[in-house]
Amino acid sequence: MAWNQPGNNGQDRDPWGSSNNNGGNSGGNNKGGRDQGPPDLDDIFRKLSKKLSSLGGGKGSNSNNSGGTGSAGPNFSGRIIGIAAVAAVVIWAASGFYTIKEAERGVVTRFGKFSHLVQPGLNWKPTFIDEVRPVNVESVRELAASGVMLTSDENVVRVEMNVQYRVTDPAAYLFSVTDANDSLRQATDSALRGVIGKYTMDKILTEGRTIVRSDTQRVLEETIRPYKMGITLLDVNFQAARPPEEVKAAFDDAIAARENEQQYIREAEAYANEVQPRANGQAQRLLEDARAYEARTVLEAQGEVARFAKLLPEYKSAPEITRERLYIETMEKVLSHTRKVLVNDKGNNNLMVLPLDQMLRGQTGKAATEGSKDTSLIRLNPTPSTSNTADAGTSSTSAGSIMDQRRANTQRSDNTRVGRE
Incomplete structure (x- = not known):
């Protein structure tokens, strides 16, 4: 905005309140028109001093009527007061600027009462009227x-x-x-x-x-x-x-005992989980073996009963032949698992046994050194006899030949019985 604005019927409008009709106070420097220069700061402070002095009782007007020497003192003091007032206003306005950090919010109180919140950034407050207390709202x-x-x-x-x-x-x-x-x-x-x-x-x-x-x-x-x-x-x-520290040692012992208890419980549970399935499996196996033995025994008994049931009619028709056959079959089963040789002496009724199992093991050399006697012959049912060893050797037969002879006799008896029928 220009300091002087033309108008008002050729009179300049001065924002400081001066006009062309002012006397020597302007000094001819504050004339209206377009060629008016910048304002004089001394003139400004002088006018401000006059206003302040007029508020004090009009002493300024009395001093103006006196000589020039008397008017210099009040004007100077008024100027100092004006400068001090302006400086105070500037300092007061400048002291109202403050900054709120990013993580904070400002709580404004006006004359001690909550007014409003301010956001982060540069803000201004009237000093001595508002008070701002920043509060961090992001920190934990x-x-x-x-x-x-x-x-x-x-x-x-x-x-x-x-x-x-x-x-x-x-x-x-x-x-x-x-x-x-x-x-x-x-x-x-x-x-x-x-x-x-x-x-x-x-x-x-x-x-x-x-x-x-x-x-x-x-x-x-x-x-x-x-x-x-x-x-x-x-x-x-x-x-x-x-x-508490006074009983901490006792509590530590109690906690250790409790932990040991839990450890033993877990170990016992692990052992039980390991042994129980195994015991169940063994029990199940014993039950299955018992069932199998039961079934086998029953079936074997039933087979024996069926065999005897079929053998009974044959025994009733020919008791002697059936008895002989049963004897031969039984002896065949018994003697088929031994390596001993039975020698029958018909003349002396002596039954000798040759231990061929020992002979096969290489023990015949030891028996030969014990003497020329035939000590390897074991006599069963000995009876007095005058026959010599040569006769016994010529009349001895093996168990296999005896069984064959008995089987032949049984076969002839069966044929004779069939012929009779």
Whole structure:
């Protein structure tokens, strides 16, 4: 905007209130028109001094009527006061600028009463009227709580817990309660003691840590919700739970014994899981063997009964022949598993046995060194006889020949019986 604007019927409109009709105060430098120069600062401060002096009782007008020497003092003092006033206004305006960080929000109070919130960046406030308190709303704050507490089984345990939270409402955080951090500390201690008092010491020290943590967080949130403290709980960490130092050694022994108990229980369960299936398998195998033996025995008995049932009519028709056949078949089964040779002396009724099994093992050399006597011959049912060894040798036959002879005699008897029929 131009300092002088033409108009008003050829009179310039000066923003400082000067005109062409002013006297020597302007000094001819503040003339109207387009060729008017920049304003004189001395003239500005002089006018400001006059106004301030007029407010003081009109002394400035009296001094103007006096001589030039008397008017210099008041003008100078008024100029100093004006400069001081302008400087004060500038300093006051400059002191109102402030900056809010990115992670903060500014809470503005006007004459002590909450006014509004300001966002991050450069802001201005009227000094001595507004007051700004920055609050960090992004950082995670921590609160530690610890103490000696009583459990439900009347034991004493030392517990330590850490609470993490964040400010979400700066105004409520500052003005809802006197001190939000102290209030949260007291609420945490109260909630932790209430939860610890519901559980036994063994559960708190061992498997109940997760339950204590979740219950403490739930109770703490319910406690601070009515107060509207402007904070939000992020996490509750159950850091440590231990007995007092005076009885710590005894509790350590108890915990070690409990761990050994659990270890032995797991080992016993593993052994039972290993042995039980094996025992079940052995029992099942014994049952299956018993069933198989039962079936085999029954079937064998039934087979024997069927065989005897078929043999009975033959025995009734020819008892002697059937008896002889049974004897031959039985002796064949018995003698088929031995290597001994039976020698029958018909004249002396002596039955000698040749131990061929020992002879096959290479023991015949030892028997030859014991003498020329035929000690290898074992006499069964000995009777006095005058026959010599040569006769016995010529009349001896093997068990196989005896059985063949008996079988032939039986066959002839069967043929004779068939012919008779």
